[in-house]
Amino acid sequence: MIEFINLSKKFKEKYAVKNLNxxxxxxxxxxxxxxxxxxxxxxxxxxxxxxxxxxxxxxxNGKSIFDFDEISLRRSMGYVIQEIxxxxxxxxxxxxxxxxxxLKWEKEKIDxxxxxxxxxxxxxxxxxxxxxxxxxxxxxxxIGVARALASDPEILLMDEPFGAIxxxxxxxxxxFFVELQKTLKKTVIFVTHDILEAIKIxxxxxxxxxxxxxxxxxxxxxxKRPKNKFVEELLGVNRNILRLTLSxxxxxxxxxxRIINKDEVEEIKNFNNFLxxxxxxxxYDGFILKKDFExxxxxxxxxxxxxxxxxxxxxxxxxxxxxxxxxxxxxxERGIMxxxxxxxxxxxxxxxxxxxxx
Amino acid sequence: xxxxLNNLSAILKRTYEHLxxxxxxxxxxxxxxxxxxxxxxxxxxxxxxxxxxxxILFTIPSLSLFGILISILSPFKLGIGKFPAIxxxxxxxxxxxxRNTYTAIMSIDKGVIESAKGMGMNRGEIIRxxxxxxxxxxxxxxxxxxxxxxxxxxxxxxxxxxxxLGYYIFEGIERSxxxxxxxxxxxxxxxxxxINYSLYFIEHSxxxxxxxx
Numbered sequence: 001m002i003e004f005i006n007l008s009k010k011f012k013e014k015y016a017v018k019n020l021n022x023x024x025x026x027x028x029x030x031x032x033x034x035x036x037x038x039x040x041x042x043x044x045x046x047x048x049x050x051x052x053x054x055x056x057x058x059x060x061n062g063k064s065i066f067d068f069d070e071i072s073l074r075r076s077m078g079y080v081i082q083e084i085x086x087x088x089x090x091x092x093x094x095x096x097x098x099x100x101x102x103l104k105w106e107k108e109k110i111d112x113x114x115x116x117x118x119x120x121x122x123x124x125x126x127x128x129x130x131x132x133x134x135x136x137x138x139x140x141x142x143i144g145v146a147r148a149l150a151s152d153p154e155i156l157l158m159d160e161p162f163g164a165i166x167x168x169x170x171x172x173x174x175x176f177f178v179e180l181q182k183t184l185k186k187t188v189i190f191v192t193h194d195i196l197e198a199i200k201i202x203x204x205x206x207x208x209x210x211x212x213x214x215x216x217x218x219x220x221x222x223x224k225r226p227k228n229k230f231v232e233e234l235l236g237v238n239r240n241i242l243r244l245t246l247s248x249x250x251x252x253x254x255x256x257x258r259i260i261n262k263d264e265v266e267e268i269k270n271f272n273n274f275l276x277x278x279x280x281x282x283x284y285d286g287f288i289l290k291k292d293f294e295x296x297x298x299x300x301x302x303x304x305x306x307x308x309x310x311x312x313x314x315x316x317x318x319x320x321x322x323x324x325x326x327x328x329x330x331x332x333e334r335g336i337m338x339x340x341x342x343x344x345x346x347x348x349x350x351x352x353x354x355x356x357x358x
Numbered sequence: 359x360x361x362x363l364n365n366l367s368a369i370l371k372r373t374y375e376h377l378x379x380x381x382x383x384x385x386x387x388x389x390x391x392x393x394x395x396x397x398x399x400x401x402x403x404x405x406x407x408x409x410x411x412x413x414i415l416f417t418i419p420s421l422s423l424f425g426i427l428i429s430i431l432s433p434f435k436l437g438i439g440k441f442p443a444i445x446x447x448x449x450x451x452x453x454x455x456x457r458n459t460y461t462a463i464m465s466i467d468k469g470v471i472e473s474a475k476g477m478g479m480n481r482g483e484i485i486r487x488x489x490x491x492x493x494x495x496x497x498x499x500x501x502x503x504x505x506x507x508x509x510x511x512x513x514x515x516x517x518x519x520x521x522x523l524g525y526y527i528f529e530g531i532e533r534s535x536x537x538x539x540x541x542x543x544x545x546x547x548x549x550x551x552x553i554n555y556s557l558y559f560i561e562h563s564x565x566x567x568x569x570x571x
Contacts, residue, residue: 050476075478083469089491089566099477131568147477157476 001026002047002155002187006056009042009211016042018211019056024204026154027185031202033192033234039211040191044157047189048074060155075099078148078156078186082163084140086132092143093128099151117146120180138169145177149184158190162197174200175309195235199223199245200311207231220246244313244348249306252345253329253338257287265300275339277303277328284336287328305330308337312345319345361537362544369526369545376522376549379440379515380508383447388501391452395459405460416453420511423449424518443512443520450511451504458500462493491566498561502554509550513542523549 002024009017017039024030032040045051047058049070058065065073086095093114094101100110118125121142132140141161148156162170162177178201181188192198198205199219206216207230215227223243226232235242256274262285265278276293278285284303292299304324306315308331319327325342362369398405418426427442436442466489474484516524526542529535562570 048476050472071478071480073478074476079473079476081469081473081476083467083472085467085469085471085473087470087474087488087568088467089568091568098479102478102483133568144473 001061002189003059004056005059007043007046007053007058008055009039009046009051010054015211017046017053020213022206022213022216024187024189026187028203029181029188029190029201030204030206031190031192031198032206032208033195033198034208034214036193038208040208041159042211043208044159044189044191047155047157048077048079050074075102075151076153076155078150078153080141080144080148080156080158080161082160084137084144084164086140086143086147088132090131091128092130092132092135095132095143096128096147096150098147103151105151113150113152117149120149121146122176136169137165138173141165141173142176145180149186154187156186156188158188160191160193163192163194170197177201179309196242196245199242207234241313244316244345245311247312247348248308249310249312249315249327249329249340249345250308250337252312252340252348254340254344255338257336257339259336275326277336284328287326303328306340307331312348315340316342316345362541365541369523369541372521372523372525373545373549376509376512376524376546379443379520379522380447380505380512383444384451384501384505384508386444387448387451387504388455390448391455391500391504392459392497394452395456396463398456399460399463409457409460412453412456415449420446420450420514421517424515428518438519440520442518443515446515447508447511451508454500454503454507455497456500458496458503459493462496463489465496466492492569495561495565495569498557498564502557502561505557506550506554509546509553513546 004020004022007017007020008015020043032043034040042051046053047065049065068076086092087098090098096114096117097110100113105113114128115125118128123139123142127135127139127143132143135143144161148158162173165173174197181201190201202219204216205219205222207214207222207227209230215222215231220243222231223235223239223246226235226239232239254274257277258273258275259277259279262278262280265276265288274290275287276290277287278300286300287303288300301324304319304322304327306318306327306329308329310329315327319325319342326339327342328339329337331337394408398408423446424442427446428437431437431442431445470488470492471484474488479487512520512522513524513527516522516528523542523546526538526545530538530540530542
């Protein structure tokens with residue numbers, strides 16, 4: 001648990017951070033968001049004393065950060081920054097093992113941990129002998145995350161870690177990080193200026209302006225009840241749409257389907273299910289609806305697959321862009337889990353809007 | 359060619375003398391240059407002032423600089439000989455080393471230093487494990503430039519009685535002895551080329567693999 005007690009930072013005579021009193025819960029991702037110059041990065045850097053607070057205190061599990069020496073304080077936390085900051089003259093292996101080396105771990109323990117981390121971030125172990133310049137931006141940032149996790153710290157500080165990555169890779173890094181957090185349960189302080197990112201990954205969001213904390217709350221609460229005009233503007237006009245990112249498709253799944261083999265298509269007589277997915281060995285050829293069955297093969301449609309963690313907004317956008325009305329949920333471990341209909345998803349949107357106007 | 363072979367031991371002696379003056383000045387200039395380079399990397403304003411002063415010194419033509427040194431050092435009876443030559447060589451070789459040290463430090467990615475700090479490296483560890491290895495390529499290039507430059511200027515320092523390979527060129531001109539001039543030119547050129555390539559080789563092998571081009 002990280003507590004801020006009357007925390008302030010002054011640069012010359014001006015407050016960069018003003019009188020923060022907050023508690024960050026264990027195992028949660030707390031996102032700090034706000035326009036540039038709002039003090040979010042300064043706040044983050046005070047936690048590991050890269051910037052020394054002018055007034056007030058920060059307590060970690062009840063112990064003041066001033067009771068640690070700053071070097072061992074920093075070694076006890078993971079730190080990821082936008083520039084990634086991998087050491088260009090070190091191999092990936094050496095980059096990941098920096099903190100364990102500083103902590104004087106034994107060779108075997110470091111070896112084991114590095115391999116474990118490569119599996120965790122889903123990169124091949126053959127990368128370990130490469131140098132950072134041989135990796136793509138997204139891969140480098142995964143290594144950056146692995147490096148921060150190397151000594152298995154309880155706390156992870158992340159300063160716009162995905163900010164410099166292109167939108168497609170950023171989305172996959174966000175998905176990756178959300179998945180990772182489910183197993184790791186670290187206490188994460190995450191700085192961003194991207195509201196979509198904040199809503200997507202945050203368990204709690206702190207909106208900052210001019211060094212002050214305007215609102216610190218769960219994403220749903222912030223979207224439902226923005227505290228003032230500033231927060232409302234930050235969320236933008238599409239606040240209602242943003243709320244769709246908080247719902248998962250799995251809540252709308254329908255299971256009225258059957259998987260049939262390619263050669264069974266003509267043989268089936270009793271059309272009991274709403275939807276038939278046509279399997280061709282290890283692939284899926286397409287699907288066919290009950291109502292279209294007698295029309296035969298030409299009504300087989302291409303399947304839009306989504307994964308089980310997908311949120312409503314991304315699914316709706318995907319379906320609209322493909323011109324389809326049905327998406328099939330496919331889970332890597334468990335195969336096909338069911339399907340969702342665009343109409344159901346849009347109805348939710350109307351309901352959400354209704355709730356908001358009340 | 360015959361002249362060259364007949365005077366081989368004298369030539370080697372003068373080569374040694376030449377290298378001696380240049381090396382002494384280069385060692386002093388390396389110590390000074392690296393220290394100044396590191397110190398000025400903390401403040402851009404001071405850095406630009408110091409670098410400007412060193413560049414101005416660098417642009418003084420070598421003959422004038424010897425003249426200036428003679429007039430300054432004569433009262434101490436140090437106006438001619440090896441001492442003013444070494445001072446002049448230090449002044450000339452200081453710029454490439456200082457500038458390259460400074461540029462090397464400044465060109466290290468800020469994110470690398472920041473993350474090193476954030477991961478809990480102390481000042482010494484940051485200098486040893488990051489700044490130093492990453493500065494090697496540019497620093498070595500500066501030393502190489504300085505050395506080659508020093509060999510050239512060292513030739514002229516014969517005129518103020520510092521000895522060295524300049525003897526063959528200047529004496530050769532005086533006596534209209536083409537063999538002597540030829541000997542001087544060839545030895546100095548070979549020396550420069552040899553030094554340049556051996557330092558280049560060292561530079562390359564000291565450059566960490568991950569930052570090689």
